Amino acid sequence: MIKSDSILIVDDEPDVFDVLEGILFREGYQLHYASSGFEVFKFLEWGKPDLILLDVMMPDSDGMDICRQIKQIPECNPIPIIMITALNSKETLAQCLEAGAEDFIGKPVSALEVRARVRSMLRLKKQHDELEKSHQKLEHLLQLREDMAYAVIHDLRNPVVAITLACELLMLTDLTEKQSQKVEQIAISGKHLNNLINSLLLMAKLESGKALLNPQLVNLSAMVQEVVNEFETQTIKKKINLTATIPEAKRLVMADPDLIKRVLENLLNNAIKFSPTNSWVSMEVEYPPDANIVKVYIRDSGRGVKDELKQSIFQKYEIGQRFEGVNQTGLGLAFCKMVIDAHQGCLSLTDNQPQGSIFTLELNTEYHSLLNS
Numbered sequence: 001m002i003k004s005d006s007i008l009i010v011d012d013e014p015d016v017f018d019v020l021e022g023i024l025f026r027e028g029y030q031l032h033y034a035s036s037g038f039e040v041f042k043f044l045e046w047g048k049p050d051l052i053l054l055d056v057m058m059p060d061s062d063g064m065d066i067c068r069q070i071k072q073i074p075e076c077n078p079i080p081i082i083m084i085t086a087l088n089s090k091e092t093l094a095q096c097l098e099a100g101a102e103d104f105i106g107k108p109v110s111a112l113e114v115r116a117r118v119r120s121m122l123r124l125k126k127q128h129d130e131l132e133k134s135h136q137k138l139e140h141l142l143q144l145r146e147d148m149a150y151a152v153i154h155d156l157r158n159p160v161v162a163i164t165l166a167c168e169l170l171m172l173t174d175l176t177e178k179q180s181q182k183v184e185q186i187a188i189s190g191k192h193l194n195n196l197i198n199s200l201l202l203m204a205k206l207e208s209g210k211a212l213l214n215p216q217l218v219n220l221s222a223m224v225q226e227v228v229n230e231f232e233t234q235t236i237k238k239k240i241n242l243t244a245t246i247p248e249a250k251r252l253v254m255a256d257p258d259l260i261k262r263v264l265e266n267l268l269n270n271a272i273k274f275s276p277t278n279s280w281v282s283m284e285v286e287y288p289p290d291a292n293i294v295k296v297y298i299r300d301s302g303r304g305v306k307d308e309l310k311q312s313i314f315q316k317y318e319i320g321q322r323f324e325g326v327n328q329t330g331l332g333l334a335f336c337k338m339v340i341d342a343h344q345g346c347l348s349l350t351d352n353q354p355q356g357s358i359f360t361l362e363l364n365t366e367y368h369s370l371l372n373s
Contacts, residue, residue, distance in 0.1 A: 006030040008049040012058040023111045037061040056085035064099040071100035080121040163190045206338040213256040221249040245284040251365040263336045271300035301356040
C-alpha cells in the first residue's frame with residue numbers, strides 16, 4: 001500500500017485550514033493542523049510530515065522563528081517549508097528564504113498556485129528521501145566491503161607469523177652464506193608484510209573510531225634520536241648523509257609511544273627511500289618558546305611532491321608519482337596522517353629548497369609536564 005503524503009498546516013485561523021483543505025482534499029494528502037508553535041513542536045515529537053505550510057504572521061508566534069527552530073532539528077531539517085504570507089514585499093520574501101524556507105505563497109492564496117507549489121515541494125522531498133536511502137545503502141555496502149577486507153587482512157597474520165618463525169628456525173641450522181642471505185631476505189620481506197598488515201588493521205580501527213590510544217608521557221627528543229640510530233645502517237648502504245638536530249627535551253608529549261615511533265620511522269624511511277644516492281636527509285626537533293607544541297621536521301633531497309598532490313598524498317593508496325625501483329603501497333602517509341589526527345596533532349608537507357620535501361609533524365604539549373619542572 002502506497003503511503004499518502006503528509007502535510008502539516010500551521011495557522012492560528014481555523015478558516016485558513018478549511019480553505020487549504022478545500023484546495024488540497026482531492027489530492028489524497030494526509031492533512032494535519034497546528035495553531036501555534038507549541039502545537040507544531042508537539043506534533044514533530046511523534047510525527048514527521050513530508051511538507052509544512054507555515055503562516056508568517058500569527059498573534060502568539062513568529063512563523064520565521066518557528067521555521068528557524070525546525071531547521072535546527074537535524075531530523076526535521078530535510079522537511080520542506082512553504083511560508084504563507086500577506087506581506088509580499090521582496091524584503092519579506094528574502095527573510096523567508098533566509099529563515100530556511102524553501103518556498104512561499106502570497107495571500108490571498110490561489111488554488112492553482114497552492115497545488116502546483118505543494119506538488120513541487122513534495123517531489124523534491126521524494127527525491128531527497130530516495131537519495132538518502134541510496135546513500136545509506138551505499139554506506140552499508142562500503143561497510144561490508146571494509147569488514148570483509150579487515151577479516152582477510154587479519155587472517156593474513158597467521159601465515160606471515162609462520163614464515164617469520166620458519167626463517168628464525170632456518171637461521172639456526174647450518175646454511176651456506178648464499179642460503180643465509182636468501183633466508184634473511186625472506187625474513188625482511190615477512191617483517192615488511194607484517195608491518196603492512198598491522199598498519200591496515202590499525203587504519204581500519206582509526207577510521208571506525210574503535211582504535212584505543214595508549215597515551216604516555218613521551219620524550220620526543222629521545223625517541224627521534226632512537227629512530228635516527230635505527231636507520232644508520234640503511235643510510236650507509238645508500239650513501240646518504242643523515243643529520244639530526246635534536247635539542248634536550250623542554251616539554252613532554254602525551255602520546256601513544258608505539259604509534260608515534262612508527263610515524264617517525266615511516267617518515268624517515270620515506271625520506272631515505274625517495275632521496276637519491278650520495279644525497280642528504282635531516283631530522284630536526286623544535287620546541288617553539290611561544291607555543292605549547294613540539295615540532296619534528298623531516299627534510300629530504302628527493303624530487304619533491306607536485307602542488308596538486310600535496311593534499312591527496314595523505315589519502316589511502318595515493319602514491320603521488322611512481323619511482324622506479326621503489327616499493328610504494330600508498331599506505332604509509334595515510335597511516336601517519338590518521339595517527340597524528342587521532343592525537344589531535346598536525347602533519348603537513350611543504351617544499352624543501354633547493355629541492356625535495358619537508359614533512360612537519362606537530363603535537364600539542366599544552367597540558368603536559370615539563371621535564372625540568
